[in-house]
Amino acid sequence: MIGMILAAGAGRRLRPYTDTLPKALVPVGPEGNEESLTVVDLTLGNFAEVGLTEVAIIVGYRKEALYERKAALEAKYGVTLTLIDNDKAEEWNNAYSLWCGRDALKDGVILANGDTVHPVSVEKTLLAARGDGKKIILALDTVKQLADEEMKVVADPAKGVQRITKLMDPADATGEYIGVTLIEGDAAEELADALKTTFERDPDLYYEDGYQELVNRGFKVDVEPIGDIKWVEIDNHEDLAKGRKIACQY
Template sequence: MIGLVLAAGAGRRLRPYTDTLPKALVPVGPEGQEESLTVLDLTLGNFAEVGLTEVAIVVGYRKEAVYERREALEAKYGVKITLIDNDKAEEWNNAYSLWCARDVLKQGVILANGDTVHPVSVERTLLAARGNGQKIILALDTVKNLADEEMKVVTADGQGVRRITKLMDPADATGEYIGVTLIEPEAAEQLAEALKTTFERDPDLYYEDGYQQLVDDGFTIDVAPIGDVAWVEIDNHDDLAKGRTIACRY
């Protein structure tokens, strides 16, 4: 199993940082030392802490910044990094971005969005949930109060995920998908097909819409509640401020 990071997005709501950097390289270090830490740093550190030695990163927007830092990141975290180019990063949404990593999925991955600040306990929770035939396990926050923007999930006992979408009444949701997934090798082919179906239907769709396609096709996607932990998806400057307060704890 290897680590996989989706880091191709532009993150336009985080300008001026993202004028020159992809979202995953926006600094989240403590005030006065912001440049010392990024979301990508935190994710690579988590992967290394749970014993992953190889990481693939899907890059697109301002990808040269990731290429420039690759060797330093490999040395810092003791991982081998493979970069996968997304040629449509500024045109299409991330269903296509994850599909670009379809060959990597065959190795089994822990997937992390490049904008999610979270503790290593999330990866540990996913790894601990393996072993009962699950092929895909989503990290789920069942504690947070939800609103319209969150990627909401509905589960059913013994059936796993039934719905995953932002377009849902928060009161109906079991919890929020935080952007971290464990994907076993056995799921790779079906997931790649579902992602392809999804972005061919509409290139603006999310990879979570690909998960919904799998569910609609009869595939079981499981969840692992992460407990009461601090995390944030960084979409805008308010999220970034929160991310900085969280990152310093980990």
């Protein structure tokens, strides 16, 4: 099993940081310290702690920044990085971005969004949940109070995910998908096909819409609650401020 990070996004709501950096490389350490940790750093640290030594990173917007840091990141975290180019990162949404990593999915991956600040307990929880025929396991926050922006999930204890979308009444949701998934290698082919169907239908769709496509086909997508932990998806400057407070606690 390897790690995978989606780091192709522009993160326009985080300008001026993202004028020169992809969102995944915006500093989440102390404000004003441009050499501080990023989401990529935090995620690579998590991967290394659970024994993953190979990591694929999907790059696109301002990808040169990740290419420049590749050797230093490998040395710092003891991992081997493979950078996979997304040629439509500034045009299409991340269903296509994850599809670009379809060959790496065959190794089995822990997938992490490049904007999710989270502790290593999430990866440990997903790894502990493996087995019993589970092929895809989503990390689910069942504690947080939900609003309109979150990626909400309705899950059945026996059947797994029934719906995954932002376009849902928060009161109907089981919890929020936090942007971290364990994907077994034998799910790679079916997931890649579902992602292809999804972005061909609408290139603005999310990879979570690809998960919904799988569910609609009768594929079981499981969830695993992560407990009461501190995490944040960084979309804007308010989120970044929260991310800085959380990141310093790890």
